[in-house]
Structures are given as C-alpha cells and as structure tokens.
Amino acid sequence: MNKIWLIIQREYTTRVKNKRFILVTFLMPVLIIGFGFGFGYLSATGTEHRKIAVVDPNGFIKTSLKNTNQIEFSFPIEVDTLNYNKKGFTDILIIPKFDGVKKTDYILRSKKSMGLMLQNSITDKINGAIEDKMLQESGIQQSTLDSIHKASQFAELKAYEDKGSSSKESNAGLAMGIGYASGFLIYITLFIYGSMVMRGVMEEKTNRIAEVIISSVKPFELMMGKIIGIGAVGLTQFIMWIVLIITLSSVAMGFLPADVQHQVAGLQQSNGQMGAGMMQASDAAKNIYTFQHTIQTANWPLILSCFAFYFLGGYLFYSALFAAVGSVVNEDPQDAQSLMFPITMPIIFSYLITNMVTQNPNTPLAFWASIIPFSSPMVMMARIAYGVPSAVSYWELALSMSILIGGFLFTTWLSGKIYRTGILLYGKKVNWKTMIKWAFKKQ
C-alpha cells in the first residue's frame, strides 16, 4: 500500500509541476469566460443593420411593417432593382398585388444575402399585415386589433416540479445545458486522461524502466498507481477550473456599469418582481438577474457530487482499458491507434446518445444507455440534470452507479492481467484477440 502511494505521488507531482498543465489549467477558464463575454458583446452590438426599400402596390402593408433595431423599412417612390443600392438601401422588397386568393411570392433583392431568421421575420410581418387587413375588412377596428395584439402576448411558461407537498421551479433549458455541459466534459476528459494513462504506460515500456520497477512492485500496483495518480490530476484540474471560473465571473461582474449592478441587486431583493422603483431596470440587468435566478433552480450539490462520481467512475472504467492498450504497444504509435479504436468507439457513441438524451431524458434508449457502464457516465449525467427523483428514480441511479463500480472493477481486473504480460513483451505485434487470451489465461 505504501508503494502504491509512492507511485501515485510520482505520477501526480510530475504532471502537476509540468508547465503545460499549469498553462492549460489557468488559460482554459480565461478562454471560456473570454469567449462567453466576447460572444455576448458581439451579439449585443454586432448585429447587421438593414435598410430595406419596399415597393408595395397594395398600400395597406405600409402601416404593418414596423421597424425593428435590425430592419428599417422605407417606402420611397422612384426606386427599382437597378438603383436601390445607389440610393442607400441594402435591400429591395417587391410585394406583388394581393388579390385575396392566390398564394404569391414576394421578391427580395440584396447586395448581401439575408439570413434565414430575418427573412422569416419579414415574411411574418407581411402575412401579419395581410391578416390585419382581412380582419379589418370583416369589420374589426384597427384600434381593437392593436389592443388584442398587445393583450394576447401574456403567456410565459414557468414550469414547476412536484416534490411531495412542495413544488420547485424547474427549468428544462437549464437542465439541457447542464446535461450537455457535463456530458461533454466527461467525454473530453475520458479522452484526455485516458490517453494520458496510455502514453504514461507506453513511456515506461519504451523507456524500459518498467522492468526495474516491477522488480520492486507488482505490475498491478504500478498500473493502479498510474491510473489513480492521473485521475487525481484530473480532479485537481476540475477543482481549479471551478474555482477560477467563479472568481473570474465575479471579477467580470465588477466591470459592469454601476447602475446595472445596482439594478441587479434590486431585482434580487424584490425576488424578480419589478416594484414601483424598478420599472426602468435595463434589459442587461434583467438578463443577468434571470440567468442568476435560473442557475439557482438546479440542485447543485446533487449534480456536482454525481458529476464527481461519474467522472471518476467513467475514468476508472476506461483508463484501465487504455492502460492495457499502452502495455502491449511497441515503439510504433500506429499500433496504438488501431488498438484504441474499440475503446474510442463506445465513448463517441455515448456522446452522441448524450446529445439526444439532453432533449428527451426518459426514452428507453436513455434508460438503457444510463445503466450500461460503457455509456452511463455521460448519459446518466444528462438525465440527472432533469432532476432526481423526477426524471431518474433513486433505484435507477443506484443501479447505474453499482453497475459502473462493478464495471470498472472488471475492466481493471481484465487490464491488470493484460498489462502484466504486455509490459515486458517487446517486438511482438499484439491484437485484441491475443489480449483477451492473456486476460483469461490462468496464472
């Protein structure tokens, strides 16, 4: 036990002291936060502005095409498809004569092609104008119409999750986000740390230090020491990232204008209800408040502890297999590629399943994929984000966890046997068939 501890220490310290580790650990959160803010900034300021000249023989559409902050409609007289650009318009919209029966195309000509979202909104506006026109013709006053339009925009979904007698606000968007993010993180880390284990084993084998070490410790201890040591490196990196992201976001919040900060604080106090003095809270403040409020609806202690469990479980499950591959590879990295294939395939498949499960957490596929240990680390996280026990019952969680524990004990045992033989075998090409033969050979 003492020796496995020495090995863990070595694996851990040599990696944590490595310059690349330090760089990645500190740069990653900076990049994530930077991208987040950069994206937010660009989407707030960088929208394109369109000045559209409308040629409308019907006349009634003019009143319905309302300007937005992206589109400015105007109805100039002597503009056609040849000269709209010269006259300072970005697009020209030619609406045909509306006869009240046939479906017709309107034409939009642009110097720069228009995005689908904008095109759809223009179509909606034109159709809305026609609808209004028809409603007016059947006797409804424009003023009545306007008040109906305004009053009918009242529904905004707020979902609650029933827990016995109490109910709790739930948010499917957040659940999807959390499920997707944690699935993705596990996916990436399985690859990063799994191949780190594999390279570590290969290093010991090609450096020929393996034989020196296994004359002092058991091969299994060497393998486990490496797996645990690198797993600890992974956990360290996660914890550092979480701490850094929280710190950096609060630092970034400090750069917001003082009035926005003040408004956010006000919204927090009034629990989102805009009191008399709060009517003028800006969009920015409202967005920040909604974001913070939504984040708080998730059961973070449960999600974080499940994440830790599934990250470690998935890592132990797969890294043992990566270690087995590393132990049979000789100097040629090409061998490693082809031997890794049966390990990387289930990881990639699980990731694809996770993407589906983030939207539908309760399909039979989601259930089975969250029980089978090859995919459960990623898929179960996507389901857990929707809530325990509302989306995942306690027995499912317990079953999935115990099968994962059994799974990694099995892969570790299997890989231990392959590793023992492989680590001292040089100059022979090994395939999975031989590896399985070693694994089930009596010692």
Added chain:
Amino acid sequence: MNPILSLQHLKKYYSDQKAVDDISFDIKEGSIFGLLGPNGAGKTTLLRMITGIFYPDGGEIILDGQKFNPIEDIQKIGYMPEERGMYKKMKIGEQALYLAQLKGLSKSEATEKIKYWFKKFEMESWWNKKVEDLSKGMSQKLQFVVTVLHEPKLIILDEPFSGLDPVNANLIKDEIFNLAKKGSTIIFSTHRMEQVEEICDHIVLVNLGKKILDGTVAEVKQQFKENIFAIQTSDPFTVKDNAIFNVVKTAQNKIHVKIQEGYQSNDVLSYLLKENVKIIGYNELLPTLNEIFIQLVEGTHASTRAFKADQ
C-alpha cells in the same frame, strides 16, 4: 556454508516452448556467479523468476534459507535488467530517490545513501540534471547505483558492461569485487566470455531452457581440456608426430602438441629432451570459456529460438 540462493527444478513454460525446463543450481553466499547462455536460452526468464517478476510453473526458489516470497524479499534483491531505462524527464536525484523508496528505504535513508554513492562515482553535480541529458555510459552508472543502493544480499546484473568505456567498466568491475568482499552475492549474466573468466567464481551455462554446464571456471576448463601443450624453444626446431603426441600447430619457435591417450605431460618433456630440443617454455593450453561456449551451443539452433518467444 549454506547457499544464498537455491533453485530446485525450476520450470517456466510458454504456450509453444519450454523457456526454463527443469533447472537446478546453488549459489554460494559472497560469490560472483556467471549465468551464461546464448540469446534466447532462457536466461532472462530465469532471472525474472528469481526477481519475482514471473511466477515459476514448477519448482522452488530458496532465498537465504527460506522459500522465496516476491513481496517480502524485494529488499534483498537488486536487479539491473539488460534493457534498462529511466524516466527521461525526471531529475536524476529524484529518480534515484523514487526507485530507492520503492525498494523500501525511507526517504532520509535513501537520500543519505544516494549522496554516498554519487560522491563515490563523482556524480554529485548530476542531482538536478535530467536523464535525457546523460550519455549512455552515464545513465549506466546511475543504473548501477540504483541497483546496489539498498545494499541487497543478492545483486543481479544483466550485461552490466554493455555501453561502458574501459574506465567506467573498470570502475563498475572494482565495485562488483568490493560488494562481493562485503558479503553480497552477485549473479552476472552475459555472453561476453572474457569478462566471465576474469570476474566469475562459478558459472552455469544454459541453452534451450536447460542447464548444460555447472562448475567453477577452473573445473569447467579442466573438464573440457584436450591435453594440448605449448612448447617454446630458443632455436627453431622440427618434430614429427609419434606415439606420445601429435603436432597440432607449428610456428618458428613454438609448437602445440596433443598428448595421446595413456601418456602424461612429462612423457612429452622427456621425449623432447632426448631429441635435444632447447625448451624455454612449457605449459598446458586450457580451452577458453569462449571456445567451450561455442562448442556446446553451436548447432543447437539456439539463436533461432529467440524469435519465436511468445507467452
């Protein structure tokens, strides 16, 4: 004296061959023991069983009077494998410390001993260097230090001199004698016969997984001598084959003769004296270990076996 190591009917079978097939021998405490054999003879497999890396399929290993226990007895053994390596990116001092601790030394004990050996081998300035900055010979020295650091009773060196220049080879050689004098037993595996003649007390030759020779260097030479004597004279002379001996080689002032069955070396001398040959030198020519080795191993297809190794 009890043997420090005793192998009894040791066997290790791989799927398509018998790597070690019923080998037994004893090694006396404090001796320098040569384990010889061509490539693929089963030497490495034998050594891996003695170091506890492989479990034997049959037979027993008795170390220091007790049945060998790979976990308990690790500290009694120091093993320097033929294919040696180090962590390239790790500092030399840290690496030596790590390997010594894996052998069971405490950190302070290990540090003290590393300092002693580094000083002895003039390696003190290496502590913070990385292995990748060392030459092959330098890392060989480091490897040797790491092997003997924990003062094992049994030191196993597989080809310890390969890649060393004569100065460093001598340094290691002297140290091997030193360690044997202090009571350590050394198993020395090689196929460089001139080193074996120089260093080893006792040898065992294995081929195709079996022991084919066992004895002290002098005994083995006696066993394989062909009764050939060299005669040196002050004047050139000629002599013909006769009932007592055959001439096997002639040079100007020197001939080699093979004594016929039933005659002694003195019979040759008296014959030559009668012939009035002026003798200035007369000695028996014993075969070199190299010759014995080649004679025993040649024609057994030993070298082709190495490529079939499978487990």
